[in-house]
Each structure stands twice: as structure tokens, then as C-alpha cells.
Amino acid sequence: MNASGPDVPVTMDIRLSVNGNDRPVTVDTRETLLDTLRERLDLIGAKKGCDHGQCGACTVLLDGRRVKSCLTLTVTLDDREITTVEGLADGDTPHPLQTAFIEHDAFQCGYCTPGQLCSAVGMLAEAAAGWPSIVTPDVRAEPGLDEEEIRERMSGNLCRCGAYVNIVAAIGEVAR
Template identity: 85%
Template sequence: MSELKDTGFDDPVTVDVTLSVNGESRPVTVDTRETLLDTLREHLALTGAKKGCDHGQCGACTVLVDGRRVKSCLTLTVTLDDRRITTVEGLAAGDTLHPLQSAFIETDAFQCGYCTPGQLCSAVGMLAEVADGWPSAVTADVAGRPVLDDDEIRERMSGNLCRCGAYVNIVAAIRQVGA
């Protein structure tokens, strides 16, 4: 029978942080090793971001931090004190859906819906990157403004997987809003 060894480590180290989530200041005490995904889901009851692979490969956990896309399963909460976090729950303005949310509905850009929150947050961030003139790996003229064609959308959304295969409709929804 194996015996537990005293590793010299005490209880987990916790820290108080104040997160700005969906426009609301949210003080929370977290373990210094805790990911943003776990904080959102377990402490703040925001379950839109999904734990798909927990390795940053599927994109189901994508949220926006200061308007930029991040994989919340790879981001430590302690690094986000006083940063602006937007989850899928914060995209709509009251009862008015974000244009991408409306476009996803209109184009039937989801099937099971598990990846949809991450897809939506990633698409919002991606459209902001295009608007700011950031090139991607497939941008033909890196000195000019990126043209939002299907190849550009597919490349920019390649970090978000859809196991149901709704990619054609996801691309159509993003193209509709980006036009």
C-alpha cells in the first residue's frame, strides 16, 4: 500500500481579484492556478463558455479579454485583475441580440450548440481584427485591408471546432455580418 508523502505544500494559494465581466465588476477569490473558464463557470455561474478539450484546441471556451479572443481554459484568472472580459452572455444588449447572434439564427449556424458560444465570441473578435486591418495567414495583401472572403473567415476561425460540421453556415453568418 502506498503512503502519502508530505510535499511541503500547504493549502492552495488564493488571491482576491476584481474581474470586469460583461460590464459588471465582480470581486472573486480564486486559487492562483485556476483558469478563467473555471472561474466563470464555478464562481460566477456564467456557463456559456464550454469546457470542450481543456487544452486550448477546440475553442469552445473562447471569450474576449479587452476585445481580443482568448481561450479561457488556458488563461489564469489571476492575470485578469481589472481587465474587461466579455462572455457570450454579454454580447447581447438587453433583449437585442448581437448581430452575429441574429445571423447565426438566420443561417442555422449551429446544430447541437455546444461550440456556439465560443464560435460567437471568436467571430466578434475576428471581425474586430479585420476592422483593425490585421492580416491573417491567407491575407493576399498584408499591407492593405484584409478582404473578408470565405477563405479569410475560415482561416481566422480555424481555432474553433464544430463537431457537428456546421462550418458552411457559420462562415455564411460571419460573412453576412462582416459585409
């Protein structure tokens, strides 16, 4: 309980770097990054699916690494680099994964697509850095991104429509 009573939120002024732009924001210390992005910064790409970190619809990149924004407290992110699906494109040029998702029809309703895209960007960076997954046959070798590897590495992102075959194909095309 704070000095003002149990119902008064504790807030903090922080500066977020979102998609290359510095954004000063005052946040409740209990507020998630997902809520800050959607409610305060009007970045609605990341979706609130389960709000428990189980579906991956809220996935964004934090300093280039994948995070579930529904589980990340905004107050911990002062001066960290956040990339949302809105920041993947280079100006008017879509990210190669965005183009591949369109070409491979790797979405149906599209609700999970922003999280899938951010997760795929992070996953490709992890593989390029040589990080093995649970299905990597030889953890000392450079991991190849075959279908099994892509499926395992993307397993934290669910698609209720079942567009997995096309999602894997789109990611595989970009990985090659």
C-alpha cells in the first residue's frame, strides 16, 4: 500500500525507444508493455490473445530478442529498444518476411500475424547467431532451418486458423 491509499496507482516516467522513435511515457508500475503499446502509444499491431504468454499474439522484439509483451512490465524497459510489427518495414518497403507471408498466404484471419512476424524475425536472428533448438541434431554445428527447426522455433506462436504450413513455407523462403 502506498501513502495515498491502496487504490492509487504508482506511476513512473520513462523513455521508450519504439520502432526507432523515443517516446516519453508515464506508466503505472503494474502496466504491461502490451497495454502501453496499444493504449498509450496507439500501436495496435501486437494483439492481446490469451494475456498469459501462451499464444504469442503479443510478441515484439526487445533489443532484437523475442518477448511476450503481455508478460513484460513496461517500467522495466527504460532506454531499451522495442520493435513492433509496425516497425519491421523499411519505410514503404515491407520486411522480407512480410512479403513472404503475403506471397505464401501465411495468414487467414490475421490476428496472430503480427506476433508471428516479430517472432520469425527474432528466430531468424537466433539461428543466424548459431543458437540451437531442442531439435537441432548437433548443437556444435551451424543450425539449419528445415521445416522441423522452424516449427520448433516458432512453437510459442499459435494460429487458431491453422495456417502453419504456409507460415513455415514463408519463413523457410526467407531463411534460404
